[in-house]
Amino acid sequence: xxFADELRQFARKIETLSPHIKTEEAAKTSLVLPFxxxxxxxIFDPTEVVPEFTADVGTKKxxxxxxxxxxxxxxxxxxxxxxxxxPLASHESQLFRxxxxxPAKFAILTNGxxxxxxxxxxxxxxxxxxxxxxxxxLNLKEPLVAELKKFHKESFDSExxxxxxxxxxxxxxxxxxxxxxxxxxSPDFCRxxxxxxxxxxxxxxxxxxxxQPLIKKALSQFITETLNDRLKSALTGxxxxxxxPSVQTEQASPAAQESEERDQIVTTAxxxxxxxxxxxxLRGIVSPKRITYRDNIRYLTVFLDGSDRKWICRLYFNGxxxxxxxxxxxxxxxxxxxxxxxxxxxxxxxxxxxxxxYVGEKEAS
Numbered sequence: 253x254x255f256a257d258e259l260r261q262f263a264r265k266i267e268t269l270s271p272h273i274k275t276e277e278a279a280k281t282s283l284v285l286p287f288x289x290x291x292x293x294x295i296f297d298p299t300e301v302v303p304e305f306t307a308d309v310g311t312k313k314x315x316x317x318x319x320x321x322x323x324x325x326x327x328x329x330x331x332x333x334x335x336x337x338x339p340l341a342s343h344e345s346q347l348f349r350x351x352x353x354x355p356a357k358f359a360i361l362t363n364g365x366x367x368x369x370x371x372x373x374x375x376x377x378x379x380x381x382x383x384x385x386x387x388x389x390l391n392l393k394e395p396l397v398a399e400l401k402k403f404h405k406e407s408f409d410s411e412x413x414x415x416x417x418x419x420x421x422x423x424x425x426x427x428x429x430x431x432x433x434x435x436x437x438s439p440d441f442c443r444x445x446x447x448x449x450x451x452x453x454x455x456x457x458x459x460x461x462x463x464q465p466l467i468k469k470a471l472s473q474f475i476t477e478t479l480n481d482r483l484k485s486a487l488t489g490x491x492x493x494x495x496x497p498s499v500q501t502e503q504a505s506p507a508a509q510e511s512e513e514r515d516q517i518v519t520t521a522x523x524x525x526x527x528x529x530x531x532x533x534l535r536g537i538v539s540p541k542r543i544t545y546r547d548n549i550r551y552l553t554v555f556l557d558g559s560d561r562k563w564i565c566r567l568y569f570n571g572x573x574x575x576x577x578x579x580x581x582x583x584x585x586x587x588x589x590x591x592x593x594x595x596x597x598x599x600x601x602x603x604x605x606x607x608x609x610y611v612g613e614k615e616a617s
Contacts, residue, residue: 255290255401262290263389266365273364276335280318283364284333287389292405293321300405305330307350317350327356328410329403338363344370344381351379357410358403358417365389369403371417384421434475437467449521462528463521522593523552526567526576529596530554533603534564538611551577562610565603569593579606 253261269282285295293300305320305327320327332347334340340361347370351359359370359379368383387396399420402413433441442460445467450459531543531554544558550570556562566585568575576596577585588599596603 255404256397258290259389259397259400260392262286263392266389270336270365273336276333279336279364280333283336284319284331284362287362287364287367288319288321288331291321291403299325302327305354307353315350315353317347320354320356323408323410327354328358328408330354330356330359332359332361334361334363336364340366340368344379348379348381352377357414369417371414373414373418373421380421382421384417384424386424434468434471437464437471439464442467446521459525462525466524519547519552520569522569522574523547523567525593526569526596527552527554529594530565530603533597533600534607537604537607556607556610564606564610578602579609581609 266283273279273282288295288301295301300322302320302322303318304316305318307315307317307330317330318333319331321329321331330347330350332343332350334343340363343361347359347361351370351372357371361368361370361383365388367387367389369385369387370379370383372378372380373384374380385396385399387393387400399416401407402409402416432438439457439460442464443455446455446459446463527545531540534540534543538556542557543554543564545552545554546558547553551566551568553566554564556564561583563579563583565579566577568577568587574590574593575587576590576599577587578599580586586602588602590596
């Protein structure tokens with residue numbers, strides 16, 4: 253059984269044992285010591301593992317760290333263990349004191365399930381306040397299993413591990429940033445995309461705010477679609493075959509033509525910006541939830557209640573010139589040229605009048 257399999261087996265055992273572990277000592281005996289054994293160290297050999305290792309701090313004598321893993325007669329890894337339910341949020345300072353008084357280059361803070369790995373990447377002999385690696389045995393991630401294996405007795409090399417720790421630290425920080433931005437895109441993150449979408453144009457704060465939810469949705473959809481594609485590939489073992497044209501059909505069916513036309517529709521950032529401007533201008537007379545749009549190859553139409561007969565305006569943004577076409581009383585177009593998308597703000601009165609015909613005076617504010 254290789255290290256990864258042993259680790260998974262141990263994780264399953266933790267699930268069984270954890271409800272019965274009520275004290276810090278029980279966590280040490282049932283979880284931490286077996287974990288040290290899993291890393292290949294003999295917990296009964298004091299030349300490899302020293303419990304209650306003395307780490308005197310200045311004039312304060314008798315300070316002890318729970319375990320020290322020894323290499324060449326010197327502590328290489330310090331381990332401080334806490335109760336299984338301890339969130340580990342307030343114990344870095346304690347481990348920090350121990351770290352500065354020993355030659356150990358690595359320190360671990362654990363509750364028997366979560367393991368936080370520290371080193372002195374920022375300043376020599378001074379433990380970092382942020383771990384370079386964090387592992388949850390009940391939520392194992394494959395890339396981290398390989399990193400943990402480097403702490404195994406047979407693989408341990410202080411210099412190699414230190415170099416790995418540097419890389420892991422920055423990878424972890426980047427992942428945290430990505431996670432944060434996926435959940436709630438920041439203005440700076442949104443501007444990164446808008447600079448590409450709105451090339452050469454000023455990125456106003458109002459535009460950033462309008463696009464934040466769209467960027468969040470786009471990122472979510474991209475990740476979902478990527479995962480689905482990979483899952484399909486894994487299940488089938490091959491990519492989807494290209495459709496074979498029928499030799500008996502000279503002309504595509506109406507349904508096929510409609511499908512092909514849909515595939516050619518691209519809702520641009522400018523069209524979406526225009527839609528949100530119209531939506532904001534009409535919020536005084538109708539709930540924004542009732543304002544929707546539908547795009548086609550030539551223009552984007554803004555509707556009330558998704559009804560074709562209740563169209564308010566059309567945005568002609570796909571040609572060399574931009575136009576705002578406002579619905580008139582007889583449902584024809586009052587086409588207005590625009591030099592910039594934000595010119596739509598100038599035509600609040602026309603848009604409001606078009607919408608009022610549908611909502612009725614009693615609904616208007």
